[in-house]
Amino acid sequence: MAAPLLEVRDLVMHFPVKSRGVIARTVGHVKAVDGVSFTVEAGQSLGLVGESGCGKTTTGRLITRLQKPTSGQILFEGQDIAQAGPRVLKPLRREIQMIFQDPYTSLNPRQTVGEIVGAPLVIHKLVPASQRLARVQELLEVVGLNPEHYNRYPHEFSGGQRQRIGIARALTLQPKLLVADEPVSALDVSIQAQVINLMQDLQREFNIAFLFIAHDLSIVRHFCPEVAVMYLGKIVEKAPRDELYEHPKHPYTKALLSAVPNIEQAVLGGRRERIRLQGDVPSPINPPSGCRFRTRCWKAQDICATTEPPLQKVGAGADVAACHFPEQ
Amino acid sequence: MSRPFLSVANLAVHFPTSDGLVRATDGLSYTLERGKTLGIVGESGSGKSVSSSAILGLHRGTNAQVSGEIWFDGTDLLSLSDEDMRRRRGKDVAMIFQDPLSALHPYYRVGDQISEAYLAHNQVSKRVARARTIEMLDRVGIPQPDRRVDDYPHQFSGGMRQRVMIAMALINDPILLIADEPTTALDVTVQAQILDLLQELQREFNTALIMITHDLGVIAEIADDVLVMYAGRAVEYGATRDLMTQPAMPYTWGLIQSIPDVTRSVDLPLRPIPGNPPSLLNQPPGCAFFARCEYAQFVPGDRCATTLPDLLPLSDGHLKRCHLDHDLASYAVVETGAI
Numbered sequence: 038m039a040a041p042l043l044e045v046r047d048l049v050m051h052f053p054v055k056s057r058g059v060i061a062r063t064v065g066h067v068k069a070v071d072g073v074s075f076t077v078e079a080g081q082s083l084g085l086v087g088e089s090g091c092g093k094t095t096t097g098r099l100i101t102r103l104q105k106p107t108s109g110q111i112l113f114e115g116q117d118i119a120q121a122g123p124r125v126l127k128p129l130r131r132e133i134q135m136i137f138q139d140p141y142t143s144l145n146p147r148q149t150v151g152e153i154v155g156a157p158l159v160i161h162k163l164v165p166a167s168q169r170l171a172r173v174q175e176l177l178e179v180v181g182l183n184p185e186h187y188n189r190y191p192h193e194f195s196g197g198q199r200q201r202i203g204i205a206r207a208l209t210l211q212p213k214l215l216v217a218d219e220p221v222s223a224l225d226v227s228i229q230a231q232v233i234n235l236m237q238d239l240q241r242e243f244n245i246a247f248l249f250i251a252h253d254l255s256i257v258r259h260f261c262p263e264v265a266v267m268y269l270g271k272i273v274e275k276a277p278r279d280e281l282y283e284h285p286k287h288p289y290t291k292a293l294l295s296a297v298p299n300i301e302q303a304v305l306g307g308r309r310e311r312i313r314l315q316g317d318v319p320s321p322i323n324p325p326s327g328c329r330f331r332t333r334c335w336k337a338q339d340i341c342a343t344t345e346p347p348l349q350k351v352g353a354g355a356d357v358a359a360c361h362f363p364e365q
Numbered sequence: 366m367s368r369p370f371l372s373v374a375n376l377a378v379h380f381p382t383s384d385g386l387v388r389a390t391d392g393l394s395y396t397l398e399r400g401k402t403l404g405i406v407g408e409s410g411s412g413k414s415v416s417s418s419a420i421l422g423l424h425r426g427t428n429a430q431v432s433g434e435i436w437f438d439g440t441d442l443l444s445l446s447d448e449d450m451r452r453r454r455g456k457d458v459a460m461i462f463q464d465p466l467s468a469l470h471p472y473y474r475v476g477d478q479i480s481e482a483y484l485a486h487n488q489v490s491k492r493v494a495r496a497r498t499i500e501m502l503d504r505v506g507i508p509q510p511d512r513r514v515d516d517y518p519h520q521f522s523g524g525m526r527q528r529v530m531i532a533m534a535l536i537n538d539p540i541l542l543i544a545d546e547p548t549t550a551l552d553v554t555v556q557a558q559i560l561d562l563l564q565e566l567q568r569e570f571n572t573a574l575i576m577i578t579h580d581l582g583v584i585a586e587i588a589d590d591v592l593v594m595y596a597g598r599a600v601e602y603g604a605t606r607d608l609m610t611q612p613a614m615p616y617t618w619g620l621i622q623s624i625p626d627v628t629r630s631v632d633l634p635l636r637p638i639p640g641n642p643p644s645l646l647n648q649p650p651g652c653a654f655f656a657r658c659e660y661a662q663f664v665p666g667d668r669c670a671t672t673l674p675d676l677l678p679l680s681d682g683h684l685k686r687c688h689l690d691h692d693l694a695s696y697a698v699v700e701t702g703a704i
């Protein structure tokens with residue numbers, strides 16, 4: 038059997054925390070990603086959801102190797118690129134692209150939109166200079182921007198328009214793997230739908246695989262046949278979409294799904310049964326012992342503090358969850 | 366009759382650029398009373414942030430051309446001197462900005478940044494400001510606020526940073542709060558906490574709240590009234606329930622239809638509004654939505670193409686900018702993308 042397009046094994050990213058003062062010593066680590074494993078097949082989509090700050094963006098930045106992981110393996114087409122140097126990475130930059138979460142800080146304010154979107158074409162010498170303008174304008178049109186915006190600068194655009202510039206840039210090279218970090222949350226729902234349909238068309242046409250990171254659970258459900266849920270640096274559940282949305286096994290997944298705003302209920306006045314998680318997310322510097330969710334979990338027992346639950350099969354389907362007392 | 370608490374009248378914000386005049390907002394009017402929440406939704410780039418920033422006078426000193434009136438608690442904010450505007454900004458009127466990550470300075474302690482907002486409007490010692498800051502951090506649900514007050518922004522998670530922004534916006538007990546996409550960057554559990562918090566504070570201080578968001582679910586949960594914007598103008602306005610259950614302007618209906626519907630197969634594509642919004646540089650003469658509208662066929666003659674519709678009442682308190690006479694359900698249109 039051929040190797041999957043992407044296989045991540047036991048990925049770890051610990052950011053050092055420095056002390057204050059003239060001589061900064063490392064006094065601890067932010068365990069942003071702490072042993073994450075998953076695979077993405079060519080042309081497939083894996084959704085990644087979870088609490089703000091649980092390590093989703095960091096996971097994406099490691100896979101695209103914008104950051105070097107502390108440990109673990111990142112197998113891209115069978116080759117481990119976790120610790121690879123610039124010479125190995127350069128040709129792969131074309132194949133693995135990222136759409137960034139923050140449209141405000143990810144665009145160079147001194148470059149025009151045309152330069153930003155066209156840059157990958159220049160760096161990788163893909164299109165002769167004479168055709169660059171036409172190609173970039175075509176891409177702008179594809180993401181629903183006016184080609185007349187070619188010569189404008191990022192600050193002249195709204196949040197949603199900036200996000201589309203980032204999407205156009207990532208699509209320029211037709212990568213094999215696209216890490217899409219909140220690609221549509223800054224857009225209005227109609228443009229969201231346009232961009233989602235567009236990404237699915239491109240996915241089918243060019244067999245692009247997606248690691249799709251988002252807070253909007255209904256968009257994730259639409260886009261991703263398989264979804265992984267993260268909490269505090271770890272995957273706590275991974276399942277085919279229907280299984281996950283209809284029968285969540287991990288209490289955190291259940292709480293997350295219960296918090297999705299429901300238009301119909303709100304407008305028609307029904308009362309939604311929302312699970313209110315008590316307390317705040319624990320610090321990733323000192324995560325709780327045993328199960329990391331136990332400090333906020335209504336099912337926690339003694340064993341949850343002493344023994345870390347492994348990610349294992351729950352129920353009859355392909356659902357895996359890390360919980361001592363999963364929902365059945 | 367007394368004037369509404371907030372009344373935006375005929376507001377225009379234009380930007381001169383090398384390509385021509387960008388009409389980011391035009392002829393925008395709405396009102397809001399204390400203790401109420403107005404949701405603003407609409408196309409990305411339709412002027413939601415630009416028009417709301419005008420309330421705080423944030424276009425002063427830039428090349429933007431602002432005209433119209435913004436009556437707030439008895440004064441026209443647009444006619445205030447820069448000095449007077451500065452005195453009110455962050456005090457009576459506060460804003461939570463769309464980009465939480467870049468709004469906090471990475472090199473200053475969280476507490477100092479919040480205290481600064483308090484010191485700008487109150488003649489108090491740093492000690493008093495610090496105590497007030499800790500109190501606010503506590504109010505927005507940051508655990509151990511007396512310790513966290515000395516942390517730097519990167520030591521806070523996204524959700525906590527957003528709460529810091531809210532603490533900063535609320536520290537002077539504003540009576541008008543503008544929240545621009547305050548929960549977009551947050552997961553839904555933190556989002557729910559923050560909406561609870563905003564509503565609690567609103568009840569306590571009788572704050573008027575403007576909530577700008579793309580999430581119609583959030584609007585449905587917290588807004589009393591909704592304003593829909595398209596191409597720089599208000600195109601529909603009404604009580605949340607009326608507007609969501611009986612949308613009267615085709616663009617609003619297009620938005621509602623674009624949301625993924627869990628009862629439809631995931632194999633079917635989503636149903637966006639076909640086409641793209643017009644350029645704000647040279648707006649078409651008629652209805653800005655005409656080129657994309659499936660209902661224009663029901664309007665006799667070429668009025669949609671030639672005449673800009675006024676924002677007129679369809680029923681009590683429900684306004685629409687559209688030449689159609691009735692609500693949309695009375696017209697038979699083949700659903701786009703339906704199979």
Ligand SMILES: Nc1ncnc2c1ncn2[C@@H]1O[C@H](COP(=O)(O)OP(=O)(O)OP(=O)(O)O)[C@@H](O)[C@H]1O
Nearest residue numbers: 052067069088089090091092093094095321519523
């Ligand atoms: N360069 C860094 N130095 C120290 N800590 C960091 C750094 N980058 C991220 N972190 C921390 O790592 C954790 C994970 O951050 P990350 O941005 O990956 O979260 P996320 O899941 O993408 O959250 P969100 O949904 O809010 O975007 C957070 O606690 C964050 O504060």
Ligand SMILES: Nc1ncnc2c1ncn2[C@@H]1O[C@H](COP(=O)(O)OP(=O)(O)OP(=O)(O)O)[C@@H](O)[C@H]1O
Nearest residue numbers: 193194195196197380389409410411412413414415
């Ligand atoms: N400084 C500027 N110069 C020129 N045009 C500008 C400037 N600032 C904003 N605009 C334009 O004004 C329009 C309105 O922008 P605004 O930020 O209000 O949009 P928005 O409705 O908040 O969109 P989003 O939902 O994407 O945040 C946009 O089309 C934008 O391109």
Ligand code: SF4
Nearest residue numbers: 652655658669687688
């Ligand atoms: S005025 Fe005409 S084009 Fe505009 S929304 Fe109404 S029917 Fe459609």
Ligand SMILES: [Mg+2]
Nearest residue numbers: 093094095138
């Ligand atoms: Mg992130």
Ligand SMILES: [Mg+2]
Nearest residue numbers: 195196414463
């Ligand atoms: Mg905006």
